[in-house]
Each structure stands twice: as structure tokens, then as C-alpha cells.
Amino acid sequence: MNYFPKSMQKLVRELNKLPSIGEKTAIRLAMHLVNNEELVASLSMALVESADSISLCEKCFFLTEDEHCIFCENESRTSEVLCVVEKPMDLIAIEKVGEFKGLYHVLHGAWSPLRGQGTSSLKIDELVQRTKEEGVKEVILATSSTVEGDATALYIARLLQDQGISTTRLAQGVPKGGELEYLDEITLSRALQGRATLS
Numbered sequence: 001m002n003y004f005p006k007s008m009q010k011l012v013r014e015l016n017k018l019p020s021i022g023e024k025t026a027i028r029l030a031m032h033l034v035n036n037e038e039l040v041a042s043l044s045m046a047l048v049e050s051a052d053s054i055s056l057c058e059k060c061f062f063l064t065e066d067e068h069c070i071f072c073e074n075e076s077r078t079s080e081v082l083c084v085v086e087k088p089m090d091l092i093a094i095e096k097v098g099e100f101k102g103l104y105h106v107l108h109g110a111w112s113p114l115r116g117q118g119t120s121s122l123k124i125d126e127l128v129q130r131t132k133e134e135g136v137k138e139v140i141l142a143t144s145s146t147v148e149g150d151a152t153a154l155y156i157a158r159l160l161q162d163q164g165i166s167t168t169r170l171a172q173g174v175p176k177g178g179e180l181e182y183l184d185e186i187t188l189s190r191a192l193q194g195r196a197t198l199s
Contacts, residue, residue: 008034059130061106061123062088071095071104078102083140084127084156086110086149094142102140105130110148111155119155127156131165138166145172145190 004012008030015026033040056062057069064070071077071091081102085091091104107122131139139160143149157167173191174183183191 004030056106060104061108061126062091062104076101079134080137081140082127082130082136082138083142085142086144086152090142090144100140102138107143107152110143110146111152112148119152122152124156124159128159131160131163136165138168141167141169145186 002009011030011033012023012026015021015029016023018026021029033043053065054063055065057064057072058067059072060069062069062071066073078101082105083091083094083100083102084105084107085094086107086109088106091106094100094104105123105127107124107127109117109122111117111119111122127139130136139156141153141156143153153169160167171194173187173194
């Protein structure tokens with residue numbers, strides 16, 4: 001990368017810090033940007049504006065420009081069911097399905113002691129407080145099906161069990177159209193444990 005001017009090298013390094021952007025992609029993006037002054041101007045303006053105006057919703061910790069996000073402000077959604085997710089993108093994935101009509105709570109991570117992410121760094125205390133204040137009857141634990149996601153879900157379920165709140169976990173197992181011979185053992189194990197009756 002030393003063959004590029006120093007300012008271009010710096011741009012590539014900064015782009016390379018973005019998720020899913022490797023060095024080759026960063027170079028391609030940098031090449032496109034240095035040849036497009038109009039795009040650079042509008043992009044830099046959008047970045048500054050976003051950084052200045054976007055914050056976390058005071059209730060669910062999704063992204064917003066106001067005190068509360070569009071989901072918490074929507075009076076047609078039921079407050080009796082909360083769907084707990086790890087990241088804002090997880091919320092968007094569930095919302096795209098168009099079937100969930102409750103509210104959300106974003107943890108901003110999963111319990112991962114080996115990576116230095118303890119439960120105190122997540123929005124778990126705020127979740128427990130919400131369930132007490134908002135009359136929540138069910139909490140759907142939609143954390144990832146990783147060791148960290150499972151540990152986080154179990155930890156939250158134990159915290160909520162004394163409040164008489166039903167905690168459920170997203171079904172996990174064989175994907176639609178999946179062939180058994182290509183599935184890993186953990187997926188098959190969870191599919192067997194979560195089997196349902198045919199009616």
C-alpha cells in the first residue's frame with residue numbers, strides 16, 4: 001500500500017476499520033472517493049450529521065433522533081411483549097418479517113467474559129426495570145444461538161423468573177429447505193429438543 005500517497009493510505013486504513021471491509025475493498029472505495037469530490041462532500045456531511053443527531057432511545061436503546069424511537073412511539077404496538085435482541089441490526093431483521101407487534105429492547109452485546117464484556121456493560125438492568133414499570137407479561141429472548149447468546153438468555157431468564165414474567169426463546173433448528181446431511185450437530189440437537197407436534 002506504500003505506493004499510494006500518504007493521504008490515500010490514511011483513507012484506506014480508516015475505511016479498513018469498518019466492519020466487513022477488507023484491505024482490497026477499502027482500496028476500491030478509496031479509489032472511488034478520491035475521484036468523486038461531490039460524493040465526498042455529501043458523504044462527509046451525512047457522517048457529521050448522523051454523529052451529531054443520532055442517539056439511543058431512552059426506553060429500548062434502538063437508534064433515534066428524539067427521546068424515543070419510532071417503535072416505542074407507536075401506540076398500536078403492545079407493551080405486554082418485549083423482544084430482547086443483541087444489536088440494532090437484529091431488531092431490523094425481526095421487524096422485516098412483519099409479524100411481531102410488541103416492543104423491543106436492545107442489549108448492545110452479549111455476555112462474553114472472555115472478551116471482557118460483562119453483564120454490567122449490557123442494558124440488562126434497564127430491561128429488568130422496564131418489565132417492572134411497563135406491565136410486561138412475556139419477554140422473547142432473541143439473542144444469537146452462540147455460547148454467549150445462550151448464556152445471556154439464560155442469565156436474563158433467571159433474573160425475570162421471580163417476577164412471574166414468561167420468558168421464551170426463538171425456535172432453533174432445521175432451516176426451511178435444509179437437508180439433514182449438511183447440518184451441524186448443534187443445529188440437529190436443537191431441532192430434536194425443540195420438535196413440535198404435527199396437527
